[in-house]
Amino acid sequence: MDNKTFDDRYNVAPIIFKDWIKGRLDIADSVIFDFGCDTGVMSLGLIHHCSPKKVIGVDINDNYMNLLFEVSNRINIKKLPENLEFYVIEPQGNFSKIISKEVDCVFSWSVFEHVSQPILKQKVVDLYKILRKGGYAFIQIAPLYYSAFGSHLNMIITAPWAHLTTQLNLFQDYVFKAEKSGVYADEDDSNFEKIKASLWSLYSTLNKITSDELIKIFTSSGFTLIDKFTSCCQDTPPASLKAVYRKEVLITEQIVGLFRKNC
Ligand SMILES: C[S@@+](CC[C@H](N)C(=O)[O-])C[C@H]1O[C@@H](n2cnc3c(N)ncnc32)[C@H](O)[C@@H]1O
Missing domain, CATH: 3.40.50.150 (Vaccinia Virus protein VP39)
Known part of the structure; x- marks a missing residue:
């Protein structure tokens, strides 16, 4: 922690x-x-x-x-x-x-x-x-889910509302292909892969x-x-989302x- x-x-x-x-x-x-x-x-x-x-x-x-x-x-x-x-x-x-x-x-x-x-x-x-x-x-x-970083993935996805604007399979790719940085900068590669899998699981269960x-x-x-x-x-949320939510x-x-x- x-x-x-x-x-x-x-x-x-x-x-x-x-x-x-x-x-x-x-x-x-x-x-x-x-x-x-x-x-x-x-x-x-x-x-x-x-x-x-x-x-x-x-x-x-x-x-x-x-x-x-x-x-x-x-x-x-x-x-x-x-x-x-x-x-x-x-x-x-x-x-x-x-x-x-x-x-x-x-x-x-x-x-x-x-x-x-x-x-x-x-x-x-x-x-x-x-x-x-x-x-x-x-x-x-x-x-909250619909807020800018409601995906709980802000440590690896820096674009606000990306979870609501991005096609799901592409969003998943962004998560699994993310580079180590910030709090994860010093993680070894295999641990970072596990972290990304666990973050994706957390996101999927919100x-x-x-x-x-x-x-x-x-x-x-x-x-x-x-x-x-x-x-x-x-x-500020993008207009495309304000048209929906x-x-x-x-x-x-x-x-x-x-x-x-x-x-
Ligand atoms: C993000 S953590 C928050 C933990 C703690 N309250 C904190 O802020 O440090 C969410 C926690 O909710 C727990 N949780 C999810 N569903 C639950 C349930 N049905 N009963 C009890 N705990 C649950 C998870 O296991 C997880 O530990």
């Missing part, structure tokens, strides 16, 4: 969450459920920056297993905090096997664009079920959710939208939504 990615996960996102939740949740007495925790770096950042009662991180992969190794050369810790728990879950499974008591807050950062379309609604319903009445769900997605759709899925599952923030890309959808890069389960 490069230094910027580490800083974004360990510091930036947890501090943004802390600001949003301040005055709404007694965080010292709260259990936070980090849905889609991946490496667990953000879960650890939540513990260190927000001091909650507990953080439970879940994901369909077990990348959190390397957490201590991943952070040990950056922050001074010898073991992980006792109030940090991780679980691997099945994509379709609910959370009842791991949650014995309702949680106070759901946290999810850059996850909902990766949840497979057929289970998207069910995941939101499952999260609603494990949240206590009056609890919050803090949900962030960036970059569910194309928009900010409006995210809000609709949550509110139609019983949540109330308390607050939202959107941010836009700097680039609403401009607002093309330029909205990030959505942050704070939802509540009614008391």
Whole structure:
């Protein structure tokens, strides 16, 4: 993990969450459920920056297993905090096997664009079920699919909206023929080929959710939208795309939504 990615996960996102939740949740007495925790770096950042009662991180992969190794050369810790728990879950499974008591807050950062379309609604319903009445769900997605770099391939494809303007087989060629640069400059050739294959797989599995759709899925599952923030890309979409998609959808890069389960 490069230094910027580490800083974004360990510091930036947890501090943004802390600001949003301040005055709404007694965080010292709260259990936070980090849905889609991946490496667990953000879960650890939540513990260190927000001091909650507990953080439970879940994901369909077990990348959190390397957490201590991943952070040990950056922050001074010898073991992980006792109030940090991780679980691997099945994509379709609910959370009842791991949650014995309702949680106070759901946290999810850059996850909902990766949840497979057929289970998207069910995941939101499952999260609603494990949240206590009056609890919050803090949900962030960036970059949204229809935005300039919504392909998540910005490390190797530098042209904005290329994923929407380029014929699919040519776009795939551009990805697999990309030259090493930026954060990948020092990778050996075989590793770089693996990185490109994994980036293509990640791109192919994006569910194309928009900010409006995210809000609709949550509110139609019983949540109330308390607050939202959107941010836009700097680039201007080409006229050919504006003729097909609403401009607002093309330029909205990030959505942050704070939802509540009614008391
Ligand atoms: C881009 S990563 C974000 C990880 C972390 N929140 C962060 O920002 O560092 C997206 C994560 O969502 C996870 N994910 C996708 N579908 C999921 C599901 N149905 N249940 C739990 N996690 C899921 C992926 O495995 C992946 O680790």
